[in-house]
Amino acid sequence: MPEDSTHLSGGGIHGEAFSTRLPGRGGLSPLEFYMPIAEYLTESPINFGQTSLRSAPTNLLNIDHLHPSLPSISLPPPTPFPISPSVPLPFTLSHGTTTLGFAFQGGVIAAADTRSSCSGLVACPASPKVLPIHSHLVGTTSGTSADCALWKRILARELRLYQLRHRRRLSTGGAAKLLSHMLHPFKGTELCVAATLCGWDGDDEKDEEPITDKYGNISTNQVTSSGSNNQSTSTAAAASQPLISFTTQQVVESRSRICGPRVIYVCSDGLRLKGELFSVGSGSPYAYSILDSSVYWGMSVQEATAVAREAVFRATYRDAYSGNNVDLYHVTAKGWRRRERENLKEEYYREKERERKRVAERKAEKNKEKFNV
């Protein structure tokens, strides 16, 4: 036993490469420190989590290894997805949310609630679940918040690199395939990302007006560069000729490609679906039932916004893991626009007020009938 002031708990740590205490478990006194599991430090992050097959879910309930002063934990009811054997988690994750995305003639609407839950506790009532990736692409996130935020940033980085290298934006389908292939090595681990990529595929060269946004759209650069080329002397113009002909060829090619609104669902278990309407999360069945009856291609922007808002509201009404506010993004050929975050509490009270009025009206009519008859 070491004689310094640090006190190692869990028994017999020296000489052993693993800790008998689950990392991150609460209840550590200031004098205790946890031993990192040495194997994890030497493993590459790609292989992290793909440990040997052992019944890991039951380890969480194995109280023998835990310090007796720790409160006993109880596992919440099993989640709908299969828990694969992997690294023991410090706390159980749950994936409660309602997100949706659909395409119509006026672009793409992406909407989501803002509640981040953590097995029964609202960890954050104002978390953004619709994250913009670039000027013409937003992604809704569902699953583990940390994983979603990380992978969205990685995707944004890769798309920006593609844009710089190839001088055009990668299409939404390409972005979805890229994300799907990046997530594939983590299949079977606890990583959970279910994203709906909502974007507008267009041809950059055709854009007349430069779009100013924080992502620095490539079309502004091209407009200015071709403008400066035209002002150069004839010798330089000859040299720049191939550049211009290249861009015109690109314009011809991209015009023949179909451009327009796109909604693609990407899941960390590998599913990648291209469609027109998707809803993801624990509140998605409730949202689907509103959307399936009301969404059609020819709807106006106001209608679409109202339907999306209503769908999220109904889902938050019924689903315990969704709630608080609703975020709404609208993506068009000009880029995405964000609607003011709206607190659904007011909508709930308005709904209650409407219901109360309706009940009062019905009563008044019944009374009138009684008197008339």
Place this chain on the structure above:
Amino acid sequence: MEYLIGIQGPDFVLIAADNVAASSIIQMKHDYDKMFKLSEKILLLCVGEAGDTVQFAEYIQKNVQLYKMRNGYELSPAAAANFTRKNLADYLRSRTPYHVNLLLAGYDEADGPGLYYMDHLSALAKAPFAAHGYGAFLTLSILDRYYKPDLTREEAVDLLKKCLAELNKRFILNLPSFTVRLIDKDGIHDMEKLPVGPK
């Protein structure tokens, strides 16, 4: 949940797959195509675990096309089937096996039509008719009863319709429509989507 069926005739192969892409209890897509074109006369039908299907099928698809680019001629259906099986077998005892069930249907100039049944344990069998999924339990006996090796195209389509009618009657899950394709010496033909309407 998912269903694949293939019927081989004397000079054609008829294949059908359902169109539902599901995620737990929700149908996410109603018009999802589960057939992957490996070459002008070979189709790979793939069902199974969510990401594995597309990942594995696209891997096989690109490798078959690469073979054609490198060697100038296409792989025969038998060769493609064996190549697919070999890949399944190689991954079977790795950390990341592919959980997919496949039907490979093709037409070879020399050997004629062929239907190959493969499953997630990398079994391979050339069969006159085959089916995958829970629906197979209901329809294999219909195929046993009514199949004959020299059936015509119309008879094959009728047999397929019989199978789908039985699915609609007895299978608890709703499979509203099926993509149907036919492969013969002229290539792959898309046939009318067979909707199994409510009775």
